Amino acid sequence: MVAELISVGTEILLGNIVNTNAAYLAEKCALLGLSLYYQNSVGDNEERMEETIRRALGRSDVVILTGGLGPTKDDLTKEVTAKVFGKKLYEDLHTKERIMDFFQKNHSGHKITENNWKQALVPEGAKVVENANGTAPGLIITGEEGTEYAxxxxxxxxxxPNECIPMFDRQIAPYLGKLQPDGIYSCMVKVCSIGESRAETMVADLMDAQSNPTLAPYAKTGEVHFRVTAKAKDEKTAQELMRPLVDELLRRFGDHVYTTKEEVTLEQAVVQLLKEKKMTVTTAESCTGGLLxxxxxxxxxxxxxxxxxxxxYSNEAKEKILGVPHGILKAHGAVSRETAEAMARGACQATGADASIAVTGIAGPDGGTEEKxxxxxxxxxxxxxxxxxxxxxFTGxxxxxxxxxxxxxxxxxxxxLLHA
Amino acid sequence: MVAELISVGTEILLGNIVNTNAAYLAEKCALLGLSLYYQNSVGDNEERMEETIRRALGRSDVVILTGGLGPTKDDLTKEVTAKVFGKKLYEDLHTKERIMDFFQKNHSGHKITENNWKQALVPEGAKVVENANGTAPGLIITGEEGTEYAxxxxxxxxxxPNECIPMFDRQIAPYLGKLQPDGIYSCMVKVCSIGESRAETMVADLMDAQSNPTLAPYAKTGEVHFRVTAKAKDEKTAQELMRPLVDELLRRFGDHVYTTKEEVTLEQAVVQLLKEKKMTVTTAESCTGGLLxxxxxxxxxxxxxxxxxxxxYSNEAKEKILGVPHGILKAHGAVSRETAEAMARGACQATGADASIAVTGIAGPDGGTEEKxxxxxxxxxxxxxxxxxxxxxFTGxxxxxxxxxxxxxxxxxxxxLLHA
Structure with a gap:
């Protein structure tokens, strides 16, 4: 099936907000086995929205529209889509009740303004998708036999995003999954401390050979995530298809793999490792200033x-809190191997932690010299x-x-920690 | 003039990366006085890219394409655009030299692979835009009289982004600015500690009345930025047009305005205020863990x-480092008004700083109770x-x-600090 995204909203069109939904939904569509050839953004303009929706329906099977479902008269997505499918809007009592409940729960004391009831209008025949985090329901509209977009x-x-993403994950994705002839299953092999190009070179042969399962790399800061995806009639078969490729990735990347779980982040893996080793950690930061x-x-x-x-941040603090010797700072400077070492040691001593990370550097834009x-x-x-x-x-x-x-x-x- | 964005790249289409360029360029286009009605993303596919470029050129005056200018055979943006305009590619010697220079400067020791010379090919008649941070030049291609896209x-x-944004700001934006009959000038009034809807209500009459200058709100976390934009023949006239509206915003928001400079962030304003008052600051963080x-x-x-x-983070650390009395933690808990107060006081005492911020809370997902x-x-x-x-x-x-x-x-x- 071919899917297409349309992000509706003047705030996207004018660059007021970054369209993070599009990236999220695109990744999830790929994961569902949907082919995605186009993403579009259009403003709250009836004519241009209609043109965009018609073109998308003409060339794709599933068109996912985000935004423009709010209560104001600017919000037109539902109205225009219903018009394109030739469907009338009617008031859905269940949705109306849900809106009332939502207001009572989240804005007790606030009067529901008249325009909120606009959100209870749904196109005839549409499937209403509940929204756990807002008033506007999701809607699934299918073109009837004999009509233009049958x-x-x-x-x-x-x-x-706090309405879009949970709704997609919990309700839309399973719905789309069922429409696919085969299930799509995937797992993630997350690799760290190997650069993107080297990591990709190490699996170039596996990338070339792929058909089912497929292998896709995603570059992150300091990490590369490999998604292994299989199409199969059930999860067990998919796991069997994926197993040899996952094993091969584990074999090739060894200790560099920090997780094979989609939801686990690098910091979670590190915290988990600390827990397993029953160790505590502390940090001593200069240029990163607390971000670590x-x-x-x-x-x-x-x-x-x-x-x-x-x-x-200051040399005095490095001396006072971490006990970095004044002589080291004087002889080698704050940004030096010797200072970093003394900071790391001192952090453990000062806090009683089993492990520490110390960061000292020149983040820029000023403070650089030829030598440093x-x-x-x-x-x-x-x-x-x-x-x-x-x-x-670093060069950023x-x-x-x-x-x-x-x-x-x-x-x-x-x-x-792995070698401790 | 009507502009349109096309982001090219399978990595965007598959959600591998978030399209931050689109938001950046869209905001800058609005600032240049260009009307933007559509944004598109398309993959590295010749047919679909050509279709998208042709449609964009059909309905917009300026089509800005980002991506797909790399050295590999997947990179097709230049080739497809040249084809659409009916232009041949030739090797630009100046660009070739620049690529050679870039490699010598940034990758000395690396051999330039043959496919890099693909980046020295430019469409006939195109304006070549230098790239300070990479090998691919920017290109401006204009349709000739008598052709389809004249x-x-x-x-x-x-x-x-580190190539796209500087190139746009330093070279493309001034170029586009000159094509506009009037110059577009703007300034920013950044407001904090007033919610978005309240801030917008406070200026609803100014928003309704706008023509030249215009007023546009941008909601940020804890902040609202108001962009005032004027069209005028020169900057002085623009400033005269904007002055009354800016003054009115300053009058209405008073101390809540932390800057009228585009580039100044809230943290910069706070650091500046500290410098002016000759004060130092420290932080004592629990749930924010160093992010502040x-x-x-x-x-x-x-x-x-x-x-x-x-x-x-631990109660012991609050006692040991900040001197929060054990009794306060025991009686009121770590997340309490009393603890926050003791942390803030203790942070100043422990560090000798003139000012402090202390944060203690329940970030979630666990640790919440009915009471807290x-x-x-x-x-x-x-x-x-x-x-x-x-x-x-908070509810996130x-x-x-x-x-x-x-x-x-x-x-x-x-x-x-303002009241100190």
């Missing part, structure tokens, strides 16, 4: 492995008294360099 | 105002001994709640 389907989803501890604490339950962490250019970062990692320091030369802007440093810090800690 | 223009820009200090340190030169900061639900966050702010604590109830997921808390922390600090 058998074609339009799926309308609210635009806010912030990422670790993004893992629910991180409190089991992290009690405290420190941002030691912008992007130079030293990361120290201490695990039960053993310290390693790595030197990195201030924000990117700090993001790279955070990823590298997590990877270095993971490696040290 | 007077229409295609602008080809490399896809990587990380955001402050994102400001180049933040070292003047921040020496050290602490993540006190997920999303409950207390933020304390101490400036020269005066402490205020605010209570917030863990990541969003932490982002809100960081923004609120900065806003609370700004307010306290």
């Amino acid at each position: 058998g074609k389907m339009a799926i309308l989803i609210p635009g806010p 501890s912030g990422r670790i604490i993004n893992v629910p339950g991180a409190s089991e492995v992290l009690n405290e962490a420190h941002v030691t 250019p912008v992007g130079l970062v030293y990361i120290g990692c201490c695990v039960r008294g053993n310290t390693v320091v790595e030197k990195y030369q 802007n201030r924000e990117k360099n700090r993001e790279y440093a955070v990823a590298r810090g997590l990877i270095l800690l993971r490696e040290a | 007077g229409k223009m295609a602008i080809l820009i490399p896809g990587p 200090s990380g955001r402050i340190i994102n400001v180049p030169g933040a070292s003047e105002v921040l020496n050290e900061a602490h993540v006190t 639900p997920v999303g409950l966050v207390y933020i304390g702010c101490c400036v020269r001994g005066n402490t205020v604590v605010e209570k917030y109830q 997921n863990r990541e969003k709640n932490r982002e809100y808390a960081v923004a609120r922390g900065l806003i609370l600090l700004r307010e306290a």
Whole structure:
């Protein structure tokens, strides 16, 4: 089946917001085995929206529209789609009740304004999809036999990501999955500490040979994710199809694979490893300024492995909090192998943590010299008294360099823990 | 003039990457006074790309294509666009030299592979736009008199944001600006600590009345940015047109305006305020885990105002590092007004900073109770001994709640500094 995305909204068209829904839905469509050839964005304009919907229905089987389902008169997606399919709108009592419930639960005291009832109007014959996080329902509209778009389907989803994504995952994706002749199953092999091009070279033969299962690489900061996808009549058969390829990836990437689970992030894998080894961790950050501890604490339950962490931006703080010797700072400077090592050791000593990561570098745009250019970062990692320091030369802007440093810090800690 | 965006690349189509270029270019097009009615994404497929380019040229004056200018045989944007305009490709010697220079400077030791010379091919009559950060040049192709797309223009820009954005800002935007009969000038009034809907209500009459200058709101986390845009023959006239509206915004929002400069962020404004008051700041973070200090340190030169900061995730760390009395934690819990206050005071005492922000809350997904639900966050702010604590109830997921808390922390600090 061929799918197509239409993002509706002047705020997307004018660049007011980044269209993250499109990337999310596109990835999920690929995962469902749908072919996606076009994505479109159009504003809240009846004529241009109608033209875009008609063209999409003409060339694709399933058209997924996001946005434009709100209560105001600018919101036209439902009205225009119903018109294209030649369907009238009627008031859906169940949806009306749901809107009333939603308001009582979330905005008690607020009066429901008249225009909210617009959201209870649904096209005749449409399947209504409940919205757990907002008032606008999702809608699935199918063209009837004998009409222009017979058998074609339009799926309308609210635009806010916190409504769009749960609705798609919980209700639309299973619905679309059932329409496919075969099920599509996938798993993810997430690899770190190998660059994208090297990782892809290492599996070039597997990429060339692919048919079922398929193999697709996704580059992330400091990571490469390989998605293995199989079409099969049931999950067991799919798993059997995928197993040899997954095993081969595990064999080739070895310890660099940090998870084979879709939902597990690098920081989750690191926190898990710390839990398994019954170790605590702390961080001592200079140029990353707390982003590394912030990422670790993004893992629910991180409190089991992290009690405290420190941002030691000034030299005085490095001396006072981490006990970095004044002589080291004076002789080698704050951005040096020696300082990174002393910070990592000192962080463990000061906090009693079993492990530490210390980051010191020149994020830019200023502060670089010929000898120590912008992007130079030293990361120290201490695990039960053993310290390693790595030197990195990043080439991004201030924000990117700090993001790279955070990823590298997590990877270095993971490696040290594996060998501890 | 009507502009249209086409993002080329299978990685966008499959949701491998989020299309941030589109939002950036769309905002900049609006700023240049171009009307943008459609955005499209299409893969590296000749037929579908040609169809998309032809339709765009049929309905828009300027078509901006990003991506598909790389050296591999998958990269087709230039070839297909040249075909649509009926133009041949020839080798541009200047571009060839530039590619050679780029490789010598950035990849010394790497051999230039044969396919890189593909990037030196340009359509006849095209304007070549230099790329400061990569090998693929930008191209501006105009349809000749008597041909199908006479007077229409295609602008080809490399896809990587670090090439696309500087090229657009430095070269394409000024070029497009000159084609407009009037210049477009704008300024930004950035407002914080007022919700989006309230802020918009406060200027509803100004929004209704707008023609030249225009007023457009952009909602950000904890902030609303109002862009004032004027069309005029020169900057001085534009400034005169914008002045009354900007003054009116300043009058209505008062202290809530933290800058009227496009490039200034909230954290920069806060760091600037600290510098003006000759104060230093520290942070004591629990649920945000370092993201707040990380955001402050994102400001180049933040070292003047921040020496050290602490993540006190466990109760023990709150006691040990910040001196939060055991009795307070026991009586009120870690997520309480009393703890936030003690953390903020203790952070100043422990570090000698003039000001502090302390954050303690329940980011979720676990840890919430009926009395203290997920999303409950207390933020304390101490400036020269005066402490205020605010209570917030956020309704996002863990990541969003932490982002809100960081923004609120900065806003609370700004307010306290203004009144200090």
